[in-house]
Amino acid sequence: MANDNDTHRPPAPEAWHLWLDGAHDPAFNMAADDVLLATAASRGRPLLRVYGWDRLAVSIGYIQRRDAAPAGYAVVRRPTGGGVVYHDYDYTYTVVLPPEHWLAGLDRVTSYDWINRSVQAGLTDLAVSAELAEQVIPHNIDRLSMICFKNPTKFDILVGDRKIAGSAQRRTHDGILHQGSIHFGGPLPYERAAMTQALIRGFASIMAVTMLDYHPADEFFAAVARCRAEKYATDEWNGRR
Structure with a gap:
């Protein structure tokens, strides 16, 4: 019979792709992640993308109202949920997993636990005293307009109560x-x-991951350009609510 510690052990060491991407406009960033998801099965390996933003921006969650975004920022709607995220001084990353990966076989909350513990381990490597939140967002919080970093939920990463x-x-x-x-x-x-580098070490320590440099092909960037133009750069997508 499995013991409780087994839930905190990866099945086996594995290699992931690592894409050290640059800074791009908001629509490109979301389109790139969208295409990464669409092509995850054909790549086969999990992928970690690290990237930046070339202007002051906010991203809003998939279900949020467009007017949740503050004035003075470029705005893009994410394909994922959650609240308003300010992309001014933040460090952004994406994990993309193919459908057959062991994390995809876990429930959503448990997969958050694994990934966010890896990020927490990376921050600990930088001497940041970070902990994982234990409580979910209260039901009285308006998710259509909430600010992400003002509303921690289970397995978000905290320093003190922040x-x-x-x-x-x-x-x-x-x-x-x-x-x-x-x-x-x-x-x-x-x-x-x-x-x-700390994030890479965090994934290595928690999930026994090694990283292989990844450089997308021209066909990938062509697909991103189409997705950007047809979806993430459009008022129809960004102002849909």
């Missing part, structure tokens, strides 16, 4: 898209390269 890292998922027949953001409330206290 949320510094959150994430949201989308699950389809193509696999899992897990979008995450780390925000310390102001300019990042660490170089982005140092945070990336």
